[in-house]
Amino acid sequence: MSTAPIRLLIVDDHPMVADGIEAILEGYDDLEVVGVLCNGQEAIDQVETLNPDVILLDLNMPGVGGLTATEIILERRPETRILILSMHDSPEYISSALSHGARGYVLKDVPTEEIKTAIDAVMRGERYLCTGASGSLTPEPTGDREPLTSREQTVLLQLAQGKSNKEVAAELDISVRTVETHRKNIKRKLGISSTAGLTRYALEHGVLQGTGHGL
Amino acid sequence: MKQILSRLHFSYGQKLFLLATLPLIGAVAAISVVVALQSQELAEREVRTLESQLIDVKKQELKNYVTLARNSFYYIYGNAAPDDEESKRKVMQILAAMIYGSEGFFFVYDYEGNNLVSPRQTDMINQNWAGLSDSTGTPVVDELIRVARSGGGYHTYLWPKPSTGEEAQMITYVTSFPSWRWAVGTGVFVDDVIKTVAASKSEVEARVRRTFFYIGGITFASLLMVFGTGMIINVRERRLADAKLKSLTQRVFDAQEEERGRVARELHDSISQILVGVRYGLELAKKRFANNDPRAPEAMNRGIDSLSGAIQEVRRISRDLRPGVLDDLGLGPALKALTDDFSTRTGIETQFSTVVFRNRLDQDAKIALYRIAQEALTNIERHSGANHVTIDLRGHRSGATMTIADNGHGFETARRQNPRQGLGLRNMQERVEQLEGSLNIQSAKTGTRISVSVPLTHLLPPETGSTSASKKPVTEAPE
Numbered sequence: 001m002s003t004a005p006i007r008l009l010i011v012d013d014h015p016m017v018a019d020g021i022e023a024i025l026e027g028y029d030d031l032e033v034v035g036v037l038c039n040g041q042e043a044i045d046q047v048e049t050l051n052p053d054v055i056l057l058d059l060n061m062p063g064v065g066g067l068t069a070t071e072i073i074l075e076r077r078p079e080t081r082i083l084i085l086s087m088h089d090s091p092e093y094i095s096s097a098l099s100h101g102a103r104g105y106v107l108k109d110v111p112t113e114e115i116k117t118a119i120d121a122v123m124r125g126e127r128y129l130c131t132g133a134s135g136s137l138t139p140e141p142t143g144d145r146e147p148l149t150s151r152e153q154t155v156l157l158q159l160a161q162g163k164s165n166k167e168v169a170a171e172l173d174i175s176v177r178t179v180e181t182h183r184k185n186i187k188r189k190l191g192i193s194s195t196a197g198l199t200r201y202a203l204e205h206g207v208l209q210g211t212g213h214g215l
Numbered sequence: 216m217k218q219i220l221s222r223l224h225f226s227y228g229q230k231l232f233l234l235a236t237l238p239l240i241g242a243v244a245a246i247s248v249v250v251a252l253q254s255q256e257l258a259e260r261e262v263r264t265l266e267s268q269l270i271d272v273k274k275q276e277l278k279n280y281v282t283l284a285r286n287s288f289y290y291i292y293g294n295a296a297p298d299d300e301e302s303k304r305k306v307m308q309i310l311a312a313m314i315y316g317s318e319g320f321f322f323v324y325d326y327e328g329n330n331l332v333s334p335r336q337t338d339m340i341n342q343n344w345a346g347l348s349d350s351t352g353t354p355v356v357d358e359l360i361r362v363a364r365s366g367g368g369y370h371t372y373l374w375p376k377p378s379t380g381e382e383a384q385m386i387t388y389v390t391s392f393p394s395w396r397w398a399v400g401t402g403v404f405v406d407d408v409i410k411t412v413a414a415s416k417s418e419v420e421a422r423v424r425r426t427f428f429y430i431g432g433i434t435f436a437s438l439l440m441v442f443g444t445g446m447i448i449n450v451r452e453r454r455l456a457d458a459k460l461k462s463l464t465q466r467v468f469d470a471q472e473e474e475r476g477r478v479a480r481e482l483h484d485s486i487s488q489i490l491v492g493v494r495y496g497l498e499l500a501k502k503r504f505a506n507n508d509p510r511a512p513e514a515m516n517r518g519i520d521s522l523s524g525a526i527q528e529v530r531r532i533s534r535d536l537r538p539g540v541l542d543d544l545g546l547g548p549a550l551k552a553l554t555d556d557f558s559t560r561t562g563i564e565t566q567f568s569t570v571v572f573r574n575r576l577d578q579d580a581k582i583a584l585y586r587i588a589q590e591a592l593t594n595i596e597r598h599s600g601a602n603h604v605t606i607d608l609r610g611h612r613s614g615a616t617m618t619i620a621d622n623g624h625g626f627e628t629a630r631r632q633n634p635r636q637g638l639g640l641r642n643m644q645e646r647v648e649q650l651e652g653s654l655n656i657q658s659a660k661t662g663t664r665i666s667v668s669v670p671l672t673h674l675l676p677p678e679t680g681s682t683s684a685s686k687k688p689v690t691e692a693p694e
């Protein structure tokens with residue numbers, strides 16, 4: 001047993017849920033709740049100060065949602081273990097959460113002991129998927145190609161517009177190294193080796209030309 | 216010119232009206248000009264012909280009179296010597312007596328210009344009129360003598376009418392009695408001919424005017440007809456549109472009410488009942504705690520279990536109303552969830568394929584395409600008899616396209632036109648029209664293929680990049 005308690009950050013826009021979880025988890029000696037925040041942007045801004053081991057992150061929040069927050073937090077502090085806490089039991093949410101880098105997915109309506117179990121599991125470096133209510137919480141492969149994460153899609157669109165790694169890094173406020181990692185992953189997922197190929201791919205799928213001024 | 220044009224804003228109807236009337240007016244104007252020119256030319260020719268005919272008749276008449284007169288006293292003239300004054304006197308008397316009509320008379324001049332016979336203007340007799348001209352300068356007596364001496368012929372000049380003294384145009388036939396050195400002739404005033412001609416001219420002009428009037432009337436009637444037809448069509452279209460709108464509104468209201476009723480029933484029948492159960496459980500637990508009854512936690516657990524049931528019910532109702540996946544993750548994952556659910560429920564093998572891009576469609580397009588897919592799957596389940604369905608969603612250079620194909624027995628066009636059966640397809644059509652997209656339905660005995668495309672205007676523009684991800688177009692609604 002480690003001597004230091006697990007540093008836990010709770011992020012949920014519903015005060016009743018956040019407070020309820022905090023109250024329950026404070027009963028465990030090996031857990032320390034270092035903060036309760038109510039949206040993704042706050043989590044991104046404070047993750048480096050609060051230095052949590054595990055973040056219990058709600059999926060649906062106004063502004064920056066859980067998926068986007070997961071990616072950005074991991075860009076800044078890759079060692080953070082993110083455990084998504086959600087009301088949604090669709091496999092699509094679970095596979096999305098995992099592909100965005102979350103270590104686990106727990107439904108809000110499971111018995112509270114299971115939340116503690118999940119925290120312990122991700123702390124040990126395991127992946128934890130809730131076995132609760134739905135029972136069908138196994139992510140299924142969505143089609144032949146691994147989908148891009150939100151961040152990868154953003155990076156791809158920027159690169160396809162002809163921006164350099166450096167420019168993309170500046171735009172997204174991340175390191176050039178992170179951009180390179182994203183770029184590598186994108187190329188692997190799409191099976192495309194050149195940047196020109198990425199631009200062509202984006203053009204052929206209409207995502208570069210979109211005007212978004214539909215009636 | 217440009218300024219004027221830009222200031223003229225025509226509605227579609229006005230443009231159509233102009234399109235119908237301008238060529239008509241142009242054609243009528245052209246016809247009018249041609250008719251005017253033609254009829255004027257025709258009239259002039261007619262009048263000229265009439266004039267020359269009438270004058271020819273008069274001339275022939277004059278010649279006959281003179282010939283008649285000459286023959287009648289030829290026996291005197293033929294037997295007389297050039298200086299037989301007795302015979303000359305007799306002939307002059309006969310000629311002086313030969314007056315006819317209201318103005319007709321014979322005249323005689325000798326070759327020197329002395330008037331010998333002038334029964335209606337007797338003051339001219341025995342005077343020399345050589346060198347006499349009419350008011351327009353035409354020589355009269357000298358010319359008559361010249362014509363007579365050259366063997367006889369016609370001469371036209373102005374002469375005072377014996378009856379009124381007014382000058383009028385006169386045609387004269389004159390011949391000679393050479394041995395007596397006489398020029399004998401008679402004339403007739405042709406002002407009646409001129410009057411007749413003028414009358415006929417004015418009649419022709421009146422006819423042309425009448426023709427114009429008819430053309431004008433026909434044009435006006437045609438314009439009225441065009442205008443009237445336009446009005447009728449316009450009114451009819453508007454009424455049809457109104458009726459369509461009314462029935463559409465009614466359908467929207469019906470659908471809304473039906474949905475509200477369903478949600479209210481579900482809330483009341485399932486959730487309220489479960490929550491009531493929770494309340495009983497908790498109250499029981501409270502009572503047992505108060506009595507230090509050891510079964511208190513059991514009642515408590517029953518309440519907690521019921522609450523889980525309530526949460527699941529809410530989740531189900533909310534997902535039925537509008538899947539959160541659609542809003543949070545985009546159309547691709549939502550369709551994936553839909554097809555998985557459909558496949559599990561119906562046992563129809565369903566394949567879904569899409570590209571890696573996610574959430575690039577705007578809200579309207581996402582919802583419309585999702586509802587169309589739902590409708591299509593419902594139709595497949597109920598009517599097609601298919602056992603295999605494929606759904607494909609992808610972006611391309613001109614927008615995004617969703618294709619749903621099954622291997623069922625299709626549906627005939629007749630059934631599509633049946634209002635009851637076709638309601639779903641009409642809903643699809645309307646949704647697509649809202650997006651300015653296109654809907655293509657192919658149905659054969661071997662299966663149905665529905666293809667929906669939306670234009671690039673419904674694809675979100677690539678993010679310009681920002682320091683935070685807060686501009687991300689995904690709308691993540693609070694739970």
